[in-house]
Amino acid sequence: MTIDLEKIIKTDQEHFVHPQFHPNDHKQPFVWVSGQGAKLRSADGREFIDGLACLWNVTLGHGRKELAQAAMRQMEQLAFTSSYIGHTNIPAVQLTEKLSQLCYPSINHFFFSSGGADANDTAIKTARFFWNSHGKPEKLKIISREHGYHGVTLGAMNATGIPAFWQMFSSKLPGFVHIPSPYPYRYVSNNPSVSQGRAAADELEKAILGEGAETVAAFLAEPVQGAGGLMVPQDEYFPRIREICDKYDVLFIADEVITGFGRLGRWFGLEHWKVEPDIISFAKGITSGYLPLGGIGMSDRVFKVLAEAPPDRRWMHAFTYSAHPTCCAVALATLEILEREGLVEEAGRKGKKLLAGLKQLASLENVGDVRGLGLMCGVELVEDKATKRPFPSSRKVGARLYQECAKRGLVSRFKDDIYMLAPAFVISDADIDQCVNILGDAIPPACGNWGSDV
Ligand SMILES: Cc1ncc(COP(=O)(O)O)c(C=O)c1O
16 A cells, blocks of 8 residues: 555644644654554654553554454444443453453452543542442542543543643632652652651541541542653552541542553552552553553442442443443453463563663663653653752753654653653563663763754
């Protein structure tokens, strides 16, 4: 197939409103045309390591014929049917059974959306429903964290702790509160009598007491913060969070949209700290990104409230594409491959290798912090290592690093001056080494002061 690349780019600019749209970003877009494993190929014939598995989601890698076949089989038989009142479908039922085997022991009931933001909106509404059904409708606030990313629908946007996502949409709604992130590199505790992780978790208690526990429905957090800059919490953080949630009757929602299905080397992220949430939101890796599917899992305690509600006070929540049979069939095939190929364990092993490689870059002049858990790593650049002083944002160091890496065959994402890596679980050891080498070569020129051509 010949591609008229100039025409594609011109048409893209004329008609395509992209996510987080600004025309400056689409003067010379990558036009992706194919992929294999952890590599992507652009229309002009260049090959790149896909450093973030696209959007943290293509965990099995590109070009998996089994997933295409699973979709084709289901589409040929019954592409879509409703799962509304009194209707169900077989792949969705099988998927709920499989999820209840894989997910935290107390989470056994599942609802499906199409992605992560609508999963988080579902989780937020479910927490409010839970307390409303207990006769506590005033218990409705959602506490989440700075640097948290939960998606861009209205509820998820309000929980997101990155102001750029609200500022042009008439700011935040009432009922959403943010506390500092545990961010080990930068969190400054004002309580020297406890560890940093405990102090960061105690921020939740402070916020609950400040708002009034009788007004707080849930705490919402990613096990490892992703899009906000890749922050791995201290080991004491989540166990203490669980204690605080229990103490004040606050539900704990784990946003496992990135960390679910193996990304951290465990099926679900909080397993690292032996903590269970009340509600989990998921998306992305459940289909390895091959089709859109998200959802929530509820604990037995939360589900009981839905199951025992009178019909006129039911959980009135639904999407046309809830439990889409084709998406569920692809999810089943994805989980089967993850298990058969031992890819959750592989993600853990490869993550350790990647992190060890990146740690070798810590001696570079501007590498302030290297962090990661499982196959999710971040490198934070600073102007001054001793004081952790960031570069002035006008230097656009993160954007420069992105470009320097792309020139050398690696595409991934950055947030401010933090470069993030989360490749497919099938990435080869040689490509992991190559990511490290490319970053090692790209960081010095990205940090150099060479005018403003970004
Ligand atoms: C942790 C987390 N939650 C929610 C979302 C939103 O998911 P979606 O873009 O599918 O709405 C994302 C997307 O990156 C995410 O990383």
